[in-house]
Amino acid sequence: MQLTKTNFIQYLSCPESLWLLKNKPEVYNQYKGEFSLFLEKLIKEGYEVEEYAKLLFPNGINLPKNSTPEYTKKQLISNITVFFQPSFLTQKGVFVRIDVLEKLANGSYHVYEIKSAVSVKKEKLEDACFQKYVLQECGYTVSRISIIHLNKEYVRQGVIDPKELLEITEVTEQIGSIYSAVVNDINAASNIINKEVINEKECSCKYKTRRNHCDSFNYFNKDVPEYSIYEISRISVPKIELLVDNNQLSILDIPLDFKLTTKQQAQVESIRKEEVLINKSSIDKTLSNLKFPLHFVDYETFPTAIPKLDKMSPHNHLTFQVSIHTMQENGELTHFEWLGKKIEQPLEMLQQMQDFTDLTGTFISWYASFEISRNKDMINWIPEFTEYLNYMNTHMFDLMSIFSADYVDYRFHGSTSIKKVLPVLCPQFSYQNLEVQDGTMALDTWGRMVTDSNFNEDIEQTRKNLLDYCKLDTLAMVEIYKVLKQLK
Ligand code: SF4
Numbered sequence: 016m017q018l019t020k021t022n023f024i025q026y027l028s029c030p031e032s033l034w035l036l037k038n039k040p041e042v043y044n045q046y047k048g049e050f051s052l053f054l055e056k057l058i059k060e061g062y063e064v065e066e067y068a069k070l071l072f073p074n075g076i077n078l079p080k081n082s083t084p085e086y087t088k089k090q091l092i093s094n095i096t097v098f099f100q101p102s103f104l105t106q107k108g109v110f111v112r113i114d115v116l117e118k119l120a121n122g123s124y125h126v127y128e129i130k131s132a133v134s135v136k137k138e139k140l141e142d143a144c145f146q147k148y149v150l151q152e153c154g155y156t157v158s159r160i161s162i163i164h165l166n167k168e169y170v171r172q173g174v175i176d177p178k179e180l181l182e183i184t185e186v187t188e189q190i191g192s193i194y195s196a197v198v199n200d201i202n203a204a205s206n207i208i209n210k211e212v213i214n215e216k217e218c219s220c221k222y223k224t225r226r227n228h229c230d231s232f233n234y235f236n237k238d239v240p241e242y243s244i245y246e247i248s249r250i251s252v253p254k255i256e257l258l259v260d261n262n263q264l265s266i267l268d269i270p271l272d273f274k275l276t277t278k279q280q281a282q283v284e285s286i287r288k289e290e291v292l293i294n295k296s297s298i299d300k301t302l303s304n305l306k307f308p309l310h311f312v313d314y315e316t317f318p319t320a321i322p323k324l325d326k327m328s329p330h331n332h333l334t335f336q337v338s339i340h341t342m343q344e345n346g347e348l349t350h351f352e353w354l355g356k357k358i359e360q361p362l363e364m365l366q367q368m369q370d371f372t373d374l375t376g377t378f379i380s381w382y383a384s385f386e387i388s389r390n391k392d393m394i395n396w397i398p399e400f401t402e403y404l405n406y407m408n409t410h411m412f413d414l415m416s417i418f419s420a421d422y423v424d425y426r427f428h429g430s431t432s433i434k435k436v437l438p439v440l441c442p443q444f445s446y447q448n449l450e451v452q453d454g455t456m457a458l459d460t461w462g463r464m465v466t467d468s469n470f471n472e473d474i475e476q477t478r479k480n481l482l483d484y485c486k487l488d489t490l491a492m493v494e495i496y497k498v499l500k501q502l503k
Contacts, residue, residue, distance in 0.1 A: 016037055016108065016208045016209050017104075017108045017109075017110050018108060018109045018110065018201070018204055018205050018208060019110050019111070020110075020111050020112075020142055020145050020146070022036075022037070022204065022208070023141070023142070023145050023200075023201060023204050024141070024142055026200070026203075026204035026207070026208075027141055027200065029218075029219075029220075029229060030203075030204070030207050031213065031218040031219070031231070031235060032218075032229050032231050033204065033207065033208060034207050034208060034210065034213050035231055035234070035235075037208040038208070038211075042234060043231065046230045046231050046233065046234050047230050055459075056455075056458075056459060056462070057131070060131050060319065060320040060321070061129070061131050061320075063320065063321050064129055064130075064131045064165065064181075064320055064321065065114060065129050067175065067177045067180055067181060067321065068114070068115065068127075068129045068163045068177065068181055069099055069115070070177040071163070071177055071178065071181065071183075072097045072099075072115060072117070074095075074096060074097050075097035075098065075099050075115065076090075076095050076097070076098060076099065077099045077100065078090060078098055078099065078100050078101050078102075080100070082100070082102065083102065084102045084103050084104040084110075084153075086102075087101040087102050087103065091118070091155075095118075096117060096118045097115065097116070097117050097118075098113075098115070098116045098117075098118075099114070099115055100112050100113070100114070101113050101116050103149045103150055103153045103155075104149075104153075105149055105152040105153060106152070107152075107205060108205065109145075109148070109149055109152065109201060109205065110149070111145060111146050111149040111150075113126055113127075113128075113146055113150075114127055114128055114129040114163070115127035115129065115163070119158065119159070121158070122156070123155075123156040123157065123158035123159075124150060124155055124156065124157050124158065124159075125157075125158065125159040125160070125161065126143065126146050126147060126150065126157055126159070126160045126161070127160075127161050127162075127163050127183070128142060128143045128146065128160070128161075128162050128163070129162075129163045129164075130162055130163070130164045130165075131164075131165060131320040131329075132164050132165065133164065133165045133166070133167040133329055133330065134164065134167060135162045135164055135184045135186060137189055140162075140186055140189055140190055140193060141193070141197050141200070143160050143162060143186060143190055144160075144190050144193055144194055144197040145197065145201060146160070147160060147190060147194065148194075148197065148198055148201055158187070159185065159187050160185070160186050160187050160190050161183050161184060161185045161186060161187075162183070162184050162186055163181055163182070163183050164181065164182055164184065165180065165181060165182075165320060165321075165329040165330075166179065166180060166181060166182045166329070167328070167329070168328075169322070169328055169329060170322075170326060170327070170328050171322040171323075171324065171325050171326065171327050171328070172325055172326075173325065175321070175322075180321070180329075215234075215235060216235070216237075216238075217235055217236050217238075218231070218232070218235035218236065220232055220235075220236075221236055221239075221259055222252065222255060222256050222259055223252065223255070224245065224250060224251075224252060224255065225245040225246070225429075228245070238264065239264050240264060240265045242265060242266045242267065242286050242425065242428070243264055243265060243266065244258050244259075244263070244264060244265070244266060244269065245429075246266065246282075246428050246429030246430075247266065247275070247279050247282055247283065247429055248278055248279055248282055248429050249276070249278075249279070250279065254273075254274075254275075258273075266282075266283055266286045266287075267286065267287065269283060278420070278423075281423045282423055282425070282429060285423045285424060285425040286425040289425065290425075291422070291423070291424045291425075292422075292423040292424075293421065293422050293423075293502060294420070294421040294422070295502050295503075297420070297421045298417055298421045298422065298499055298502065299502075301416075301417065301421070302496075302499060302500060305377040305379070305412055306376050306377050306410070307342070307343060307344040307376050307377075308341050308342060308343050308344070308372075308375055308376040308377075309341065309342045309376055309377055309379055309496070310339050310340075310341050310372045310376060310377065310378045310379065311339065311340040311341075311342070311379045311380070311414075311489040311490075311492040311493050311496070312337065312338070312339045312378050312379065312380050312386060312407075312489065313337070313338050313339075313380060313381070313386070313485055313488040313489045313492075314334045314336065314337050314385070314386055314389050315334070315335060315336035315337075315454060315457045315458065315461070315481070315484075315485055316332035316333060316334050316335065316389060316458065317332065317333045317335050317358075317458050317461060317462050318330055318331065318332040318333075318458070319331070319333070323358045324358065324359070324360060324396075326395060326396045327396065331392060332388075332389060332392065333358065333360075333361075334361050334364070334389050334393065335354065335355040335361065335458075335461055335465075336352075336353065336354045336355065336457070336461070336481060336482075336485050337351075337352065337353050337361075337364055337368060337485070338350070338351070338352045338482075338485040338486045338488060338489040339351045339352070339368065339371060339372060339489060340489040340490055340492070340493050341371070341372060341376075342493060342496075348493065349371075350486065350489075351367065351368065351371040351372075352482055352485065352486060353367055353368070354461075354478055354481055354482055354485075355461075355465070356465070357465050358465055358466065360393075360396055360397055361393070361397075362397055365393065365397060365400045365403065365404075366400075368403075369400065369403045374402070374403060374406040376410070377410050377411075377412055378407045378410055378411045378412070379411075379412050379413075379414050379492060379496070380411065380412075380413065380414070380492070381413070381414055381415045381433045381488070381492060382413065382415050383411045383412065383413035383415075384413070386407075386411065387408050387411055390404040390405075390407055390408050391404075391408070414492050414495065414496065415431050415433070417499065418431040418436055419431055422499070424436075424439055426439045427439060433488065433491055433492070433495075434446060434453070436495060437491045437494070437495065440494070440495055440498045441491070441494040441495065441498065444487070444490070444491055444494055446484075446487060449480070449483055449484050449487065450480035450483070450484075451480045451481055451483070451484035452484075456484075457481055457484055457485070460477060460480070460481060461481060464477055464478075
């Protein structure tokens with residue numbers, strides 16, 4: 016079975032998940048979650064960065080897409096010195112397609128790996144090392160290795176100059192120091208994908224926190240029950256290890272004298288008693304500090320590796336949509352929404368938002384640091400709205416914070432996501448019937464609609480789907496707020 020660079024990177028983060036992908040792809044795909052849409056976007060962005068990187072090598076030639084290692088071999092003996100996408104395959108079945116390969120005067124090679132990141136992480140050089148290994152195994156000498164990555168300081172002004180957008184960092188020495196260890200890993204990865212069987216009854220994440228689990232966790236750990244120990248907020252690895260070793264996987268199995276923080280204890284108690292634990296006086300106090308009118312606000316944004324507009328830097332988020340539900344003290348509710356039609360700074364959106372809310376009352380969002388960061392970015396790009404955006408940021412309340420401390424409900428499964436809280440508090444509202452289900456889907460849909468000339472879905476319907484999704488996000492906050500206000 017062939018081992019590619021992508022496979023190897025997956026192996027480094029988890030051998031079991033690579034084995035499943037290679038040996039039972041249908042099972043792997045069945046467990047694959049929404050994250051894959053995000054990965055697809057990252058891959059597309061990688062291609063875009065690659066196109067700019069190629070401009071750094073005016074003498075380079077593109078080898079045909081999907082061309083074979085045999086084809087590469089023939090090209091390497093020509094007079095050409097720079098090749099894009101040459102491929103190599105070792106006798107043991109290790110395959111690589113190299114981003115840029117430069118033939119040096121002494122006959123050795125300089126490998127360039129293109130990354131969409133804004134820096135080179137020394138501990139993340141295994142993929143570059145993988146390329147050296149394959150070339151050397153195929154009989155070529157690699158004397159230099161460099162990473163081409165985005166320049167963190169870059170600020171777009173007009174047409175992009177690839178020499179300013181990108182930086183080249185040589186890593187030949189660092190690769191030398193990790194080379195033999197990485198070769199051992201490559202051999203181990205080749206071995207595992209060719210194994211006919213592995214232990215599919217559990218995987219090593221059984222001893223790790225939920226943050227580390229991938230989509231295949233439930234496949235490998237079928238004995239993990241609902242309301243498992245992994246749902247406990249900020250549970251530490253030593254505590255997980257202790258509980259797993261004692262086969263106490265359910266929160267209900269945790270011994271009464273097991274040491275937990277106060278917050279964790281509240282969560283465990285909520286499940287044990289099937290009760291909701293509410294600190295009503297604290298919630299009342301928090302909510303009474305909010306000044307009317309209350310503006311429930313939510314942005315949708317489109318992050319891009321390559322800055323699309325002037326003043327933007329790599330990986331900045333462009334805000335393309337907003338929904339605001341405004342509640343007056345008498346409960347009256349009004350709604351404002353705006354959805355961009357193209358890649359542009361949301362000047363019109365800010366003007367209309369300001370007309371709608373003015374510099375009044377309190378802005379409320381869920382995970383407010385996201386909206387606050389977008390506002391800070393927009394202050395840089397659209398300074399004429401500085402006063403308004405500063406007002407929003409200094410009068411912003413995070414409704415999610417209530418569910419981190421004062422409202423514990425076992426049915427949230429240890430999460431404070433609005434997608435978990437809403438169906439429990441307001442079962443009549445649901446995201447389930449919406450075409451756009453989450454923020455990743457929203458940015459993917461909008462991005463395709465405004466940038467892809469082959470977008471063939473109904474534009475009016477797509478806009479409606481996006482508007483419906485964002486509107487529900489703010490309406491959900493309104494309804495959750497009402498429930499909190501009516502607590503007995
Ligand atoms: S849950 Fe962890 S160990 Fe299990 S397959 Fe996923 S990444 Fe690998």
